[in-house]
Amino acid sequence: MPLSQTQLATYARDGYILLSGLIPDNIANTAEQAMWDCMQAQPDDRATWPDGNYAQGHDRAEIIACYTDDFLQAAAELCGDPLDSTKAPGGALAINIFPSQAPWQTPSPHIDHAIKEHGHKVFPRPFRVATMIFLNDVAERGGGTAVWPGSHRQIEALARSDEERYEDMWGLNQDLAQADLRKPLVLTPRRGDVLFYDYLCAHAGSGNISPQPRLALNYKW
Numbered sequence: 001m002p003l004s005q006t007q008l009a010t011y012a013r014d015g016y017i018l019l020s021g022l023i024p025d026n027i028a029n030t031a032e033q034a035m036w037d038c039m040q041a042q043p044d045d046r047a048t049w050p051d052g053n054y055a056q057g058h059d060r061a062e063i064i065a066c067y068t069d070d071f072l073q074a075a076a077e078l079c080g081d082p083l084d085s086t087k088a089p090g091g092a093l094a095i096n097i098f099p100s101q102a103p104w105q106t107p108s109p110h111i112d113h114a115i116k117e118h119g120h121k122v123f124p125r126p127f128r129v130a131t132m133i134f135l136n137d138v139a140e141r142g143g144g145t146a147v148w149p150g151s152h153r154q155i156e157a158l159a160r161s162d163e164e165r166y167e168d169m170w171g172l173n174q175d176l177a178q179a180d181l182r183k184p185l186v187l188t189p190r191r192g193d194v195l196f197y198d199y200l201c202a203h204a205g206s207g208n209i210s211p212q213p214r215l216a217l218n219y220k221w
């Protein structure tokens, strides 16, 4: 079992957990190189970098290699489902945040699967756990993911307060201001760290005013 009782309790309390160094450095490093290749860009030549942020699905073997047995076991334990429910995914969504000139500000929270046209319902949960695999070191204000500790419980309480009104993830996401969320934590993960978050965990991408892009892979079960 890769996760301790303390880690499981932390996830239950906070609605997310950052597991440091879950992906071995050589695997994360090789995935990062593949990511640059996918973007047809070179890390040491800014002129080749994409304009703005980069969100794109990829299925290169070097990227899929991040789904190690330890990673999949951790995901399965956090899902609360049997292991075979988390067979290695066939790809990942790259979410890369490139440096920008915009003044840095605390981002606004959202929950995932909240696009109106997709019509996802709040209950039963449309997915169990989401993951962000960080492929490089993230500096302060370098585009780390922001998370709102305990927000999954507050947002669940909001949803339960009026299940008719908050039938859809979209409507619930519209009303997060009603959930009285605490202050967010803006993570500064390192290469190989993995964030797991609950489907009702409020989170956000954040601005990057560091010299380096933030490279990460997103997947949901």
Ligand SMILES: O=C(O)CCC(=O)C(=O)O
Pocket: 095, 097, 112, 143, 144, 145, 146, 203, 204, 205, 206
């Ligand atoms: O880029 C991040 O850190 C978070 C992205 C995110 O929340 C999303 O794409 O839904």
Ligand SMILES: [Fe+2]
Pocket: 110, 111, 112, 203, 204
């Ligand atoms: Fe999100």
